[in-house]
Amino acid sequence: MPHEIGDEAEPSVNDRPLSAAASLDDDVLDRIAQRVLWLSTAIVDGANRGRPNESGVKVGGHQASSASMVGIMTSLWFSELTAEDRVSVKPHASPALHAINYLLGGLDESYLSRLREKGGLQSYPSRAKDPDVVDFSTGSVGIGATAPIWAALSHRYLRDRIADVPRAGRFISLLGDAELDEGAVWEAICDPQVSRMGELLWIVDLNRQSLDRVIPDIQIARLQGMFAAAGWQVLTVKWGTRIRRIFERPGGDALRERLESMPNEEYQRLLRSHPSELHARIAGDDPADGLRSVLEGLSAHELASAIRDLGGHDIGMLRETYRDVDATRPTVIFAYTVKGRGLATEGHPNNHSAQLTAAQLEELARLSGTSMEDPWRRFDEGSEEQEVISDTAVRLRRPAVPDVVPAPVPASLPWGYRAVISTQAALGRFLSDITRGAPEAAERIVTLSPDVASSTNLGGWINKTGVWSVGERRDWFADDADRVLRWSETPHGQHIELGIAEVNLVGLAAELGATWSRWGRQLIPIATIYDPFVNRALEPWSYGIYAGGQSILVGTPSGVTLAPEGGAHQSITTPSIGLEQPGCIAWEPAFAQDLEWTMLEAMSHIGMPEGTSAYFRLSTRPVDQSLARLPEDPVLRERRREHAISGGYRLVDGGEGEQVTLVGVGAMMTEVLEAREVLERAGVAAGVVCLTSPDLVYRSLRDRDEVATSPRGAIADQLFPAHRPAPIVAVLDGHPHTLSFLSGVRGDRMRSLGVTSFGQSSSLEDAYALHGIDATGIVRAALDLVGR
Incomplete structure (x- = not known):
């Protein structure tokens, strides 16, 4: 059952040593919290009123959302955290994070007036772009909350697989209660491996307000039950110390019952009422026995203060709660707070983006021991507060992250592929071969999938390397002679299987791809997913890339080529998505050898500074590999490889008399080459270009002036020589918009x-004909362009 701190509790089983700050005076921490409140509020004010705004576009910021977190964050940073802990801070509390970092000496004063300014503090915590210590980027609601789960899982994987991995502490998420509306949060909480991870700690800022409103009927018992059912320890910090003493008076039980049974909206209305109105509002028309007497014993000021005395603002209660955390399983703490606590806007239903007036700021500065004239004032040297801050700065000082040593990735492997094979099957063959062709690189590979490992051809790899899990699991089918896939789960495998939750998949892939920046150890995560579901996973994957996580996402099978499965399993927009995604190179190889070359190229850029993610779009369609016309000559073969990893190559050169250029991508090369033969018999000279990455070709065109001297930068001009213009027919198993940029290479007419x-x-065959991408459709388009 959920346990409320302050009630009779079961003994804690947390064997984690308390920090050196365990004996701190709560009053000192309260004064630090008040300064954090001031600084976070002033940071937002400085962004909105402290600098010119010629555009008139609102700068924004969240004073109230920061204020509700101040007690929680102060108690954590200045009393509880160690240098090994990692914390995800809810997006709208970023000013509070920067305020704490400033007090600790980790942020220069010049940044405090530069929130949401170019080169200044980001709107939301950002690992990549903020100048101070940020453990997790959290601008996307729900994703930042779950990221510590995947970071913890990644560290466990590292610890099991690689020697001398730096230690890690707890992985902590500070999130708003509205974030629990996100489905991705519950997908992560319910993953079977998570229930065994005692290093996870979530603290929910339960202020019962969202962006637009007071949340009606928030059912805390239901949320507590959902966490508990997933194997989490549930703790609740509801009331502060002062009001608890009032509850112990005669009639106090009636007051507690009244406050806890009223709707959220009524409680929030109390916060906005004049103190003189509170007795009548709380008593109501028919007060319970004892309620009137306990209320009569409180002055208006005392009652106004008492109803605001929630556990999430009581630093002593919070610190007591941390000591009750069970280190053997994940823990969630529901900390009741008031949104905007300590500000003139506290509890107002529209305070989400509200700003304090100048007069209100003056009063807050006075209460915080500072002034508008000296807003960034630190505590005096030698003061109790500054001693605590200095001790905390030393305690939280982290060693430098070791330099990453990338595993050597070869340019190619010494083996070939079957005469007829799909790119998806070639991926399986590639992974099996790389364990012996490039063992050092293979050791860094970790594959993962959302229950589609076998159907995305990872079976051979899994049989060789095994499945990783948190702890051993008995394989009850080990003696089944008919089993093809050996599913042995141990802490030593190299494949991680998740449930059918694509958001979990890409969240874990991003954190596995960030281990180089957290602990100086490189991993090469390769995640397979059904290509139609890339759209579902796109936003969290994109955010993972933004946060510095580098991974390879393999979408397969793709397009209408998966014809019998029907429209629900046919991806249309993913090629364009891949081309447009920042921090990522999109690939769609047609042939097995192209897949090998481009996959090795992608691997060589994963898990290192200046690295980049990759997206592969593969197919289940078997393709005759002789169509690739691989050169036998080593020099020409290497030239083909260089072109393939640059974005594409000429498969058929029509020479000076080329009348039309056919451009194909992926599985469509079979139809492109068939169409070329038909055109040749009709007397039309057609050249053929095979694109392995429309993404890179587009970049070549976009950046041609800056990188024209680079072989890669010039790939667009090499594929489409300026002195040999010809109309273009481009075809791919996806939206045609993706390749429309090719007409701009040399100004050709294009279909x-x-x-x-x-x-x-x-x-x-019917699917291709239906969409006009069969050989007949290609021929028609070519003939139209050449006027035949």
């Missing part, structure tokens, strides 16, 4: 073929 409508279950 872009692809998929623009939902498909249906059919044969492959």
Whole structure:
């Protein structure tokens, strides 16, 4: 059952040593918290009223959301955290984080007036862009909250697989109660491995307000039950010390019952009422026995103070709670707070982005021991507060992250592929081969999938390397002779299987791809996902890239090529998504050798400074590998590889008489080459370009002036020589918009073929004909362009 701190508690099983600050005076911490409140409020004010704004566009910021977290964050940083702990701070509390970092000496004063300014403090905590210590980027609601789960899992994987990994402490999420509306949060909480991870601690800022409103009927018991059912320890810090003493008076039980049974909206209305009104509002028309007597024993001021005395603002109660955390399982603490606590806007239903007036700021400065004239004033040297701050700065000082030593990744492997094979099957073959062809790189690979490992051809890899899990699991099918896939779960495997939750998949992939920056140890995460579901996972994956996580996402099978599965399993927009995603290179190789070269190229950029993620779009369609026309000559073969990893290559050169250029991507190369033969018989000279990465070709075109001297930078001009203009027919199994940029390489007329409508279950041939991407459709488009 959920346990409320302050009630009779079961003994703690937390064997974690208390920090050196355990004997601190709570009053000193309260004074530090008041200064943090002032600084976080002044940071937002300085961004909005302290600098010119010629555009008139609102700068914004969240004084109230920061204020509700001040007690929680002060108690953590100045009393509880160690240098090994990592904390995710809810997006709207970023000013409070920067205020604490400033007091600790980790942020220069010049940044405090530069919130949401170019080169200044970011709107929300950002690992990549903020100048001070930020453990997790949290601008996307819900994703930052779950990131510590995946970081903890990544550290456990590192610890099990690699020697001399730096230690890690707890992984802590500070999140707003409205974030619990996000489905991704519950997908992560319920993952089977999470229930065994005692290093996880979540603290929910339960202020019962969201952006637009007071949240009606928030059912704390239901939330507590959901966490408990997932195996989490549930602690609740509801009332502060002062009001608890009032509850112990005669009639106090009636007051507690009245406050706890009223709707959220009524409680928030109390916060906005004049103290003289509170007795009548709380008593109501028919007060319970004892309620009137306990209220009569309180002055208006005492009652106004008491109803605001919530556990999330009581530093002593919070510190007591931390000591009750069970280190053997994940823990969530529900800390009741008032949004805007300590500000003139506290509890107001529209305070989310509200700003204090100049007069209100003056009063807050006075209460905080500072002034508007000296807003960034620190505590005096030698004061109790400054001694605590200085001790905390020493305690939280982290050693430098070791330099990452990337595993050597070869340019190619010495083996070939079957005569007819799909790129998805080639991925499975590649992973099996790399364990012997490049063992050092293979040791750094970790694959993961959301219950689609076998159907995305990871079976051979899993049989060789095993499945990683938090602790051993008995394999009850080990003696089953008919089993093809050996599913042995140990702390030594290299594949991680998740449930059917794509958001979890990309969240874990991002954190596995960030271990180089957290602990100086490189991993190369390769996540497989059904390509139609890339859209579902896109936003959290994109945010993971923004936060510095580098990974390879393999979407397979892709497009309408998966014809019998029907429209629900046919991806249309993913090629364009890949081209447009920052921090990522999108690939769609047509042939097995191209897959090998481009995958090795992608791996060589994962898990290091200046690295980049990759997205592969693969197919289940078997393709005749002889169509690739791989050169036998080593020099020409290497030239083909260089072009393939640059974005594409000429498969057929039509020479000076080329009348039309056919451009294909991925599985469509079979139809492109078939169309070329038809055109040749019709007397039309057609060249053929195979694009492995429209993304890189687009970048070549975009940056041609800056990088024209680079072989990669010039790939667009090499594929489409300026002195040999010809109309272009481009085709891919996806939206034709993706390749429309090719007309800008040299100003050619162009017909872009692809998929623009939902498909249906059919044969492959019928699907291609339906969307006009079969050989006949390509021929028609070419003949139209050449006037035949």
